[in-house]
Amino acid sequence: MSVGDLESLRAVIKPVVEGEALELVDIEIRGRGKTPVLRIYIDKDGGVTVEECAKVSRQAELALTAENSMNSPYTLEVSSPGLTRPLKKPADFKRAVGSLACLVLKNMVAGVDSGKTLGVITDANDTGVTFEIKDEGKSVEIPYPDIKKANLEIEF
Numbered sequence: 840m841s842v843g844d845l846e847s848l849r850a851v852i853k854p855v856v857e858g859e860a861l862e863l864v865d866i867e868i869r870g871r872g873k874t875p876v877l878r879i880y881i882d883k884d885g886g887v888t889v890e891e892c893a894k895v896s897r898q899a900e901l902a903l904t905a906e907n908s909m910n911s912p913y914t915l916e917v918s919s920p921g922l923t924r925p926l927k928k929p930a931d932f933k934r935a936v937g938s939l940a941c942l943v944l945k946n947m948v949a950g951v952d953s954g955k956t957l958g959v960i961t962d963a964n965d966t967g968v969t970f971e972i973k974d975e976g977k978s979v980e981i982p983y984p985d986i987k988k989a990n991l992e993i994e995f
Contacts, residue, residue: 848877851906855898856881859891864920865927875913880920892917926989932963935991942970942981943988949979957992
């Protein structure tokens with residue numbers, strides 16, 4: 840599916856999710872075979888319940904059918920983004936302040952090599968994050984455009 844197709848799906852699904860006072864974290868389509876999987880990730884402060892996922896699933900199915908958004912058979916999955924959720928938008932990083940995260944940088948930034956870097960998000964704003972590198976105690980400012988991938992990590 841193209842980015843435009845995902846955006847049209849997002850336009851159908853987002854009002855359903857927000858109507859339940861939840862946040863649409865992401866949508867993705869996996870598989871190109873007979874039955875692709877449409878995954879909808881939802882969240883709220885304190886996490887989502889199985890009942891909320893089921894309700895969004897039912898309502899999203901109705902909305903997608905009414906809009907004829909999926910023109911072939913598909914499997915619909917609705918879930919939370921999980922403990923190691925990806926961080927994609929500034930709001931995700933702001934919510935994760937104080938949390939352990941793994942960042943993959945596009946280029947060297949503030950002396951931090953590209954590749955995986957583990958640390959704590961100590962601040963986040965609309966332009967980037969302040970990140971304290973684990974085991975070094977070094978704090979660096981990283982602009983969002985320099986972050987290739989980011990996700991929360993579980994601290995043991």
